[in-house]
Amino acid sequence: MDFTKLIERVKNILLTPKTEWPVIGAETTTVADLYKNYILILAALPAIFGFIQGSLIGTTIPFVNISLKVPVGIGIAQMLLTYGLSLGLMYVLALIVDALAPSFGGEKSLVQALKTLAYAWTPAWIVSVLGIVPAIGMLAALAALVYSIYLLYLGLPHTMKIPKERSGGYTAVTIIIGIVLSIVVGWVAAMFSGVSAYSARALQGQIGAIGIPAEAGKDTSLAKVEAWGEKMEAAGKKVEAAQKSGDGQVQAEAVGQLIGAALGGGDQVEALAPDALKPFLPESLAGWKRTAFSAEQNGAMGMQMSVATATYAGEDGKALHLEITDVGSAKGLLGLAGMANVQSQRESDDGYEKTWKENGRLVNEKWDGPSRRGEYSIILGDRFTVELSGTVDNIDQLKSALAGLDLAGLEALKNQGVKRG
Template sequence: MDFSKIFSRIKAILGSPQTEWPTIAAEPASIGGLFRGYICIVAALPVIAQFIKGSLLGYGGMGVHVHTPIGMGVVGLVLHYVLALVVTYVVALIIDALAPTFGGTKNLVQALKTVAYAWTAGWVGGIAVIIPWIGWLVAIASLIYGIYLLYLGLPHTMHCPPEKAGGYTAVTVIAGVVLTWIVALVVGGIIGTAALTGASMSGMHVTDKDGSTVTIDPDSALGKLSAMSSNTARAAKDLENAQKTGDVAAQQAAMGKLMSGDGKTVAVSLSPETLRGFLPDELDGMKRSDFHADRSGAMGMQISSADATYSDGRTRTMQVEVADTGNMRGMMAVASAVTPNTEQQTDHGYQKTYTDHDRLVQETWDTQTMSGEFSVVVANRFTVKASGNAQDIDQLRQVVNDLDLDKLASLKDQGISGR
C-alpha cells in the first residue's frame, strides 16, 4: 500500500482541485483498484475517529464520562465502515445513472472516482469529531467543501456540460445525504427507517396517478435539504467565477455563501462583547470566573464564542458557553430539521437528543460522577451549553434557561447579507 501516494492525492484534491480533477479523470483505474488503493483507507478515518470519540474518549466535559461500551463500539465501527463503503458505491451508481440526464457520459469507474475524491474532504474532516465542542463544526465545513469538490469534478469525470453541473450536484447531494442518514440511523441502533421517513421524507408528494410528478414541501426537512443543495451549487458557481476574475472580496463572499448552505452570508458574527452580555457575573447563585471570548474566521466562515466558569464554592462547578456559528446557520437549520429524537441509556447515565419549542436540545447525565451537559441550538445559529457538576440535569437545564435565550434569538439576522 503506497501511503505516500494516498497522502499526495489527498493534499492535491483538497488544495488544488481545479488542476487535480483533469488528472484524476484521465488516469486509468478500476473499481477494485479504487477501493483497495484509496477508498478503503481514507473512508476508515472518520469511522475510527468516531470509535475513539465514543468508546475511548467519551462525550461531554467537566467530569462527564459517557462512553459507548468497547464491545458495542467495535460492532458499530465495523458496521459503520462496511455501510460507508456500500453507500460510496451506491452513490457512484446514482451518479452513473444520472449522467445522460445532465448531458454526461455513463461510466461507472469515473463515477466512483467522482465520489471517492469529492468525499475526501468529508472523510478527512470527519477526524475533527475528536476535538471537543467545536470539532463538529469543522466536520460540517469539510462536508460543504466536499460538495464544492463534487461540483468541480463532475464536468471532468462524467463529461457533463459545466452549466449543468449545479443541478447534477444538487441531485447527487440529496441522494448522498439521505443514504448517509440511513447509515447513521442503523449504526445508532434505530430500528427501521421510520425516523428517517417521518423526519426527512414527509415533505414529498406524488401529484400524478402514474407517479411521474413529484413535489416537495419547501418547509419540510426534505425541502430544506433540496434548497440547501441548490444554494450550495449556486454558491459553488459564484466561487468558480470569482476565482477566474481574481477578485478576493468576491471569493470570500462566495465562500461564505458556500459554507452557509442557505445562500446568505453572515459577514460579521456577534462580537465578543455582545456574547459577554449573555454570561452575567452571577448565575443561579454561582459566581463567574475565568471568562474568555473571541472571534475568528477562515474559508468564509466566522465564528464567535464566549465561555466562563461558574461555581458556588461547594458542590456546583459549571462551564457555560455561548457561540455564534455564523455561516453555519443554514446547515444548522437542516440538522435541526432532520435530526430525530434519540436516547441512549448506560449503566450509569444517559444521552438524548430531542426538539423543544423548535430548538434542538442535547443532554447527557452521569449518575456516578453527578455531572452532565445540557446544550441547545437557538434560532438555528447560536449554541448554548452548560456542563459540569450538579445535583441533577435539571440544574444544568435551569442555568441555560436562565440566560436570555429569547434576546439571543432576536439577533439571528444580525450581520447577514443576502445574495
C-alpha cells in the same frame, strides 16, 4: 436498481478511466437517479464499515493491548448521521463545482458536476471496506484519495467541458473546498454524536435534502435545498465576474463568499462579534458568581464562528462551565442536520443520556451518577449552541440555571449578520 451496471461502472472508472469519462460525460441522467443508482449505495460503505470497526471490532491501543469500542447504540447513531451528512455534502460540493465552472471556461450543469464528484470519489468509497484493518486501511485510504484526485482531474474536461489545460486549477480549488466542507461536516457530526436513533421521517428528511423527490410544498427539505442552489448560482456568477476582472484580491473574496454561501445554506453569514455574545453570560448564574470569561471570533475563506465561555464558582469548590457558540457560516449544514427529527435515550447503572426535540429546539442531556457531573445543551435557531456543564447535586440544578439565561433573546439574533443570497 441494476447492480450489474453499478459493478461495471465501478470497474471501468477504476481500471479504464480515460475511456470511461467520455462515456460518462455523454450520458443523460438526473440528480435523483445518480443518488438512487450509485451514490446512496457506495456512500453507505464508509458508514457501515466504520460502525463495524468502531463498535463491533474496536480500536486497539498500541503497547497496552486495550481495545476500545463505541457503544452499539451510539455507533449506529454515528453511522446514520455520518451517512446522511455525507450525502448532503456531496450535493453541496456539486453546487459549488457547478457554480465555478464558468470561471474555468466550462459549462454549468448540476447533473454533470454531481457525476464528476460521484464517479471520482469511487476509489475512496470502495477502499473504505479496508478500514476494519487499521494498519492497511490508513494506507489504502491515502492511496484512494490520491487516485480520486487524479480521476477528478481526468473527468472535469469531459463533464464540465473545460479546457484540459485548466483542469489542474479547477481540481485544486475543488479539493480545497471539499476538505473545508468535510471538516465542517465532521464537526457537525461530532455535535450530534449522542443521537442513537433516527425515525423513518428523519431519513425521509435526509433524502429530501439531497434532492431526491419528497413531499411537495414550499417548506419541504427539497424546496429549501432548491432555494439554496439558486443562491449558490448567484454566488457563482459573482465568481465568474471576478475572474474576468483579473484582480486577484477580488477573485479571492468572491471565492470566499461562495464558500460562505455554501456553508450558510445559500446565505452569507457573519458570526456575532464577541461583545454581542457577552451579555448572554451573566455575572452571576443561579447564585454562582462568574470567575472567568473569554470570547473570540475566528474566520477564514468566507467562514466565521464565535465562541464565548464563562466559569461560575459555587460552594465546596464546585463550578459550572457555560459555553455559547455561534456557528455562523456553518448554519446551513447545522440546519441540514437539524432537518431530521432526531431522538434517543440510553441508560446505565451510572447514568443516562437523552436527546429530543422540544419546541423546535434540539436538546441533549447527560448525567453521570458517581461523579455527580451533568451536561445540558440546547441548539437555538439552527445557529447557536448553548451548553452548561459541571458537578452539581442533580441535573435539575443545571436545567434551572440554564433556564435563567436569556435564551429567547439569543435565538432572536439568528438572522443577524445574515446576508440573503
